[in-house]
Amino acid sequence: MNDKNSFSITSSIEFTFKESEMRNIAYTSFLPEYNKLKSTRSQTIMKKKNGDVLLFNIESKDITAFRASMNDVISFGKIIESVEKIINK
Template sequence: MNKNNFYTIKSTLELKFKTSKLCDISYNSFLPEFNIVKSKRSTIAMKKEEYSLIFQIDSNDITAFRASINEIISFGKVIDNTLKIVENS
């Protein structure tokens, strides 16, 4: 923990999918990007279950936590938009 901070933030975020296939595709899509992201102030661990992707976030400060959440949200929006395109074609 940074000596200037009085707290750390730990959070779990779960994305639930309708099918295990969609979960697998999403996991495999995010994995290359996930392996690139490195930060000393925040870490994200990703675990795949049958219908869910579970993200465990550990952050040293609120700004780093927000950046981690934004990254997961951006990933979710890409999945959502891609599925809408596939559904409408």
Template sequence: MNQTTLFTIESTIELLFENSHLRDISYNSFIPEIKKLQTNRSKIFVEKKNQHQLVFQIESNDITAFRASMNEIVSFGKIIENTVQLHKIS
């Protein structure tokens, strides 16, 4: 991260899925968005882990940028949750 700040904030968020198919769909839908979220103040990285996990890593230079990055991941998770619920009832 930027060397002019006095600290950085790092965090990991893990999303667990019922199966690898749902995990892969979620991963592929997030990848195009991740490039838009990279800034000088905050970076988000995502990777597949085992058959059921997506792991998001956040590195931020300040608390406001960290919160914005967290909100993006939480919003993404909510979209996934809503989509899965709609699929189950149809």
């Protein structure tokens, strides 16, 4: 995947929800941001898995692009976590 480096970086992140409805809400909520993640140095694929898992597969050409992609997914996770706290009050 990389022209300059002799390596690429691949990682997966799974968010497992208690209910598939919340997973679907999270998926739909992230779609607008997901569509903006297009990059020549990193690719993020988001998919629903089983009934309650939201899966992110990341493949990057370099460590900086990988970190940026990971930060996007982590920031999304923090937002979902905050929303769940508000809902469950």
